Amino acid sequence: MSAHAETLHHGPAKGISRWILTTNHKDIGTLYLVFSLIMLFIGGTMAFVIRAELFQPGLQLVMPEFFNQMTTMHGLIMIFGAVMPAFVGLANWQVPLMIGAPDMALPRLNNFSFWILPFAFTMLLSTLFMPGGAPDFGWTFYAPLSTTYAPPSVTFFVFAVHMMGISSILGAINVIVTIFNMRAPGMKMMDLPLFVWSWLITAFLLIAVMPVLAAVVTMVLMDVHFGTSFFSAGGGGDPVLFQHVFWFFAHPEVYIMVLPAFGVISEIIPTFSRKPLFGYRAMVLATIAIAFLSFIVWAHHMFTVGMPLTGELFFMYTTMLIAVPTGVKVFNWISTMFRGAMTFETPMLFAIAFIVLFTIGGLSGLMLAIAPADFQYHDTYFVVAHFHYVLVPGSVFGIIAAVYYWLPKWSGNMYDEKLGQWHFWLSFIGVNLTFFPMHFVGLAGMPRRIPDYALQFADFNMLTSLGAFLFGTTQLLFVYILVKTVRSGKPAEQLPWEGARGLEWSVPTPAPYHTFTTPPELNKE
Amino acid sequence: MKSWLKPSSPGGLVLIVVLMFGFGFALVPLYDVFCEVTGLNGKTKGAYQGQINAQAAPSERTITVQFIANRNDNLSWDFVAEEEEIKLSVGERKQTHFSVNNTYDKAVVAQAIPSVSPPQAADYLNKIECFCFQRQPLEAGEAKQFPLVFFIDPALPEDISKLTLSYTLFDISDRNSNGED
Numbered sequence: 001m002s003a004h005a006e007t008l009h010h011g012p013a014k015g016i017s018r019w020i021l022t023t024n025h026k027d028i029g030t031l032y033l034v035f036s037l038i039m040l041f042i043g044g045t046m047a048f049v050i051r052a053e054l055f056q057p058g059l060q061l062v063m064p065e066f067f068n069q070m071t072t073m074h075g076l077i078m079i080f081g082a083v084m085p086a087f088v089g090l091a092n093w094q095v096p097l098m099i100g101a102p103d104m105a106l107p108r109l110n111n112f113s114f115w116i117l118p119f120a121f122t123m124l125l126s127t128l129f130m131p132g133g134a135p136d137f138g139w140t141f142y143a144p145l146s147t148t149y150a151p152p153s154v155t156f157f158v159f160a161v162h163m164m165g166i167s168s169i170l171g172a173i174n175v176i177v178t179i180f181n182m183r184a185p186g187m188k189m190m191d192l193p194l195f196v197w198s199w200l201i202t203a204f205l206l207i208a209v210m211p212v213l214a215a216v217v218t219m220v221l222m223d224v225h226f227g228t229s230f231f232s233a234g235g236g237g238d239p240v241l242f243q244h245v246f247w248f249f250a251h252p253e254v255y256i257m258v259l260p261a262f263g264v265i266s267e268i269i270p271t272f273s274r275k276p277l278f279g280y281r282a283m284v285l286a287t288i289a290i291a292f293l294s295f296i297v298w299a300h301h302m303f304t305v306g307m308p309l310t311g312e313l314f315f316m317y318t319t320m321l322i323a324v325p326t327g328v329k330v331f332n333w334i335s336t337m338f339r340g341a342m343t344f345e346t347p348m349l350f351a352i353a354f355i356v357l358f359t360i361g362g363l364s365g366l367m368l369a370i371a372p373a374d375f376q377y378h379d380t381y382f383v384v385a386h387f388h389y390v391l392v393p394g395s396v397f398g399i400i401a402a403v404y405y406w407l408p409k410w411s412g413n414m415y416d417e418k419l420g421q422w423h424f425w426l427s428f429i430g431v432n433l434t435f436f437p438m439h440f441v442g443l444a445g446m447p448r449r450i451p452d453y454a455l456q457f458a459d460f461n462m463l464t465s466l467g468a469f470l471f472g473t474t475q476l477l478f479v480y481i482l483v484k485t486v487r488s489g490k491p492a493e494q495l496p497w498e499g500a501r502g503l504e505w506s507v508p509t510p511a512p513y514h515t516f517t518t519p520p521e522l523n524k525e
Numbered sequence: 526m527k528s529w530l531k532p533s534s535p536g537g538l539v540l541i542v543v544l545m546f547g548f549g550f551a552l553v554p555l556y557d558v559f560c561e562v563t564g565l566n567g568k569t570k571g572a573y574q575g576q577i578n579a580q581a582a583p584s585e586r587t588i589t590v591q592f593i594a595n596r597n598d599n600l601s602w603d604f605v606a607e608e609e610e611i612k613l614s615v616g617e618r619k620q621t622h623f624s625v626n627n628t629y630d631k632a633v634v635a636q637a638i639p640s641v642s643p644p645q646a647a648d649y650l651n652k653i654e655c656f657c658f659q660r661q662p663l664e665a666g667e668a669k670q671f672p673l674v675f676f677i678d679p680a681l682p683e684d685i686s687k688l689t690l691s692y693t694l695f696d697i698s699d700r701n702s703n704g705e706d
Contacts, residue, residue: 106535148599172538173535173539176538177534207541208545210542211544211546211548211549212546214546214549215549215552218549232695233638233695234599234636234638234697235636235695238556241553241556245553248552308563
């Protein structure tokens, strides 16, 4: 009786204030996911401008200065605006549901860490309309491009990055505290679902390296405005130091953007293979190993700065070592599918594509890790192909798979399976058409971040641009599917996937506003 | 351990964040220390402080030292090395000059930044006097000879017979601090 009355009493507030004032993990998760979808389209529009300019050789549409702003903003928005908030959104929705907690541990902080983001990105995007234009130094903002030669808007860029960093750090603190303190009674660490494990490790990476990013942008700010010389050789500093500090942040950042996707895939593959995950303990240890190694490989981004041979060798071998735990994960997913009773619904299709295409991106990563070969590949489209293969059919496919997988539980409605299959196949063709030819032009020496190219690269670039237009347009179909599901989808069952296990499926469909107000009983299998 | 300081509590996690922010800045001196200890990066030391033994017997071993004067966007003055390269025996003291001409129509304070290649040789190139030790103010149109007095430490590894000393000039007129330490 009282439980029922309380549910009514504590239901969501009406109108817009529900979303502004909410401390509910499901509302905040939805806010994060919608925000990152909007950012995906803004960043995608910038990619559209880039690919339209590169459709043909020569300069047709935009000036090189604006092209540079587009590559910079595309990278910043996709990384900090689309991929990272999407994973925080998934964590908000799923971590409490998967560990049987009523909410995140620090709900008000949760509200704050989301609502910083719209302000941060409004500030970042406003630089496009400033005199001198938006940041144009690449998302890696190497000094002196971001100090001596920076446009005046660099100051806004620095503060926007500070705000994004604060948001990520607070989100990560919330996830860690929730996982450590709010698990259902009797749930041990080695009982945690792998999505939760991956996010726990990701959150530790976040609180370890986002402050380093904050430090490096602060140093840029001081070099620009306060006359310090952290990165200026004229004042006793060193521009190479910038790259060391930056990549000390940015290499773990790469794993921040992919470990939660590993977690998603580790949930989806067993469900649609109708088998428990192969090698749970190995998966957890492999994730920890990847996180640890990510701290000692950063200079493989800088093989060409003039490092001594010992340095090149150290970073080459440690980088190659990462292939071992990553290989463990890939083989465990394949072993999970082996002799499983597999079906191929949309989430499973995206998950399998993730495994295949992420592995391609991993292999080109191994090629780049070979220091002597890297001198040829450095700053070419081969690098662009590599990191887009791990980020788009990697992280982004992981997020899309997660949305299809959990949407029935979130919204209470089933998506249209036929449209989902169309979405998958068009995305799969689009993504490969976009990024695979980049390998070839990169190996042939086409440099990245340049708005023009030599004539021999014309055919492959046209293919890439066509693929990009296909992939980008296909995501409008994704939005249509989402809206249709939420508004008029067929009601989903309590357990929409017969092979699904885990606490999140034990709550009613759609998931009520408050869940697990009393801790669930765990029935160990 | 106090309960709020555990790495699973908000206080402990905030502490990690603060420490890592500090670590980001600590990388700056750590980088310098690392380069100094390993002799990487080709940075030369300050003025030679030891005893200079002028009576030492001239050594058979001769080293070629090449000089490079770099101009870049920071300061595009006329800046050339008087001698492109000199041969000297190890331990022998040599003097050379770089000539510079302020082609700007305003007074500028310049700072020269040295770099030695191969970097392992940087520790054995000892400068007794160098224009890079001070800031160099030049009036508009002023020309100057920059002196450099140096010798090569006989302990220079056997496999190095040639080294390059390059200088790049930077405009530091708007800086108050003395850059070279």
